Amino acid sequence: MEAISIEGTPKTPTVNFDTEKGFLEIKGRSIPENSIEFYKPIVDLLERYATKPQPTTNVNIQLEYFNTSSSKCILDVFKKLEGINKNGSKVVINWYYEEDDEDMLEAGEDYQAIINVPFKMVQVVD
């Protein structure tokens, strides 16, 4: 089984994608100047995972910061998940935001409005 494990940097997030467990997490900061390069392996692996997904797929997105260059790539990730959800794997996206971070909550709601996958808004209390 394929997997992705990337450690975070000041400009890019920690990514763990375990296809055997059906678990994907992206956390930290996503503010690279060019995001497409960073997200390509994740989108590619999701495409392969889509051909043989687990019965359930859990996705945790816990970002402190993300830039608009990343926002389109994150949407690409969600669109792949939307396809997987349609084809038999039950997908849940958990969108984490800090208690007072209205901008991050709103960003999650924007995706929720665009993507047809169950979204859970999870408030993180310090």
Next chain:
Amino acid sequence: MVLDIYGFYDKMEQNNIMLSFKGDITSDLLTSILQIMEAKLDNFQEEPKIKKKVYNVLVECLQNLYHHMDESSPTNDEKVRSAIFMIGKMDTYYNIITGNYIKNENIPNLKKLLDSINMLSKEELKEYYKEVLNNGEMSLKGGGGLGMIDIARKTGGKLNFDFTPVDQKYSFFSLNINISQ
């Protein structure tokens, strides 16, 4: 000519500029600037909410400059790759000012985008953002106007901008953003 360095200093002091830079905008430079600014915001013991807002808007403003540099290089004159930015902290708001050369022929489109963003309400900006995110053409570098929409959404204010004519080919584009504390 002797450079009036005290004049520069005094002007920056009067305008509460805490950080400024003029020159080529590189990825490494932005990494350093963002680190410095994050430490400064921590030192001011700014509310996490404000800290995040300032940081987010700063990222978009500076990356706008970076992507613009990218487009200008390398065939154009060296000076066109140069930009300026200043970050100030006033009593009730943070101030981010950026300036860069722009080809005169590109002014109408940018002006149209900024004018249209400035006319939208909070709710309309949200809808516009989602529309551009979902359907907008994004270049490899991002863009599609998403950065400017995001800045307008996060600050809740108008995008103040100006084009100063330089010569037949270029003008100097400046953007002035305030973030309330």
